[in-house]
Amino acid sequence: MSSRLKQFLRTLIGFAVAGFFLVLAFRGTNFRDLWESFRNVNYGWVLLLIPIALLSHWIRAVRWAYLLAPVKAKTSRRNLFSAVMIGYLVNNALPRVGEFVRPYVLGRLEGISRSSAFGTVVIERIIDFLTFYFIVSVVLFLYPSSLSPFFDDVNVVRPILLVSSILCCLLFVFLFFKVGSVVLFASKLKILIPKKHHQELDRILHSFLSGFGVARMKKTFVNIAFLSLLMQGLYALGLFVPFYAFDSIAALHLDFGASVVLLAISSIAFVLPAPGGLGTYHSFLTFSMVKMHGIETTTALSYSIITHEVGYILVTVVGLYYFVKDHVRAADMKPMTMEQGT
Secondary structure, three states, X not given: OOHHHHHHHHHHHHHHHHHHHHHHHHOOOOHHHHHHHHHXXXXXXXXXXXXXXXXXXXXXXXXXXXXXXOOOOOOOHHHHHHHHHHHHHHHOOOOOOHHHHHHHHHHHHHOOOHHHHHHHHHHHHHHHHHHHHHHXXXXXXXXXXXXXXXXXXXXXXXXXXXXXXXXXXXXHHHHHHOHHHHHHHHHHHHHHOOHHHHHHHHHHHHHHHHHHHHHHOHHHHHHHHHHHHHHHHHHHHHHHHHHHHOHHHHOOOOOHHHHHHHHHHHHHHHHOOOHHHOOHHHHHHHHHXXXXXXXXXXXXXXXXXXXHHHHHHHHHHHHHHHHHHOOOOHHHHHHHHHHHHO
16 A cells, blocks of 8 residues: 555545544534523633643743754754644644655754654654653642542542552653663563564664653753653643633632543543544543533533633634745655655
């Protein structure tokens, strides 16, 4: 099967998944009631999502500069931000392809090797996962009431959350300072997979190792950890602030832990191959808010639509601006994305 056909099938599957979950999210919806819900929203709170989202994306760009330091000592924050936003723009249409586009854009703007830049994107995602899991564990340990819909006695799971947060910290430190051991161990696992995949595993490990060149720069460890925590905190804040845009949700006095739980659920929704989390985000969040907090379905759906579309439209507008401003050509990216996607 050709790379072009594989990409086409992945795109087709992505939109099929989005369509299925959109139908699921809107099934049985009274659109007159949904419109009335939109009319009653306090959009002053919604507008706050714009600076929160932009700041979180900017912080991702700043953190990327630290990860790229072994490749290039100084990189333009503006160019890094451009690459991040263009990558998000592409993800809105082609799930996960934006991760391959980002190194292309930055390589073009900064003269950096695409493979080295891609290596930093690989490690960035690992750092994101560890940081996110750490925040979820800590916040739920401090605000166990957010877990009450799932457990009769939330105190039973608190020790597990504490251990999980400590484990995440240890893994974070271990990856930074013992990355060579991780790669060596992973390379030995080649015997467990067919030989035809050995070359692909070697390529991934090489990208991983080149991305972790920052591990040799111990002075950046604290900066990267702080920016990672701040970024994930802003993501959660972007779900907490809109609680106050809906009178019925604000009346529940949900704590910050509730937004962290929603962040975890939305992260799962974005893992599925739907472009920009379209449909999966709406379905998952609506269902969760109804089941966890007893929020009326129309209000929960309205919350999901508003929080998703603000981010989606913002990324699209800003991403398109930089796409045009930096003269990025889609035709130049096709061979690279197809090669990486095989």
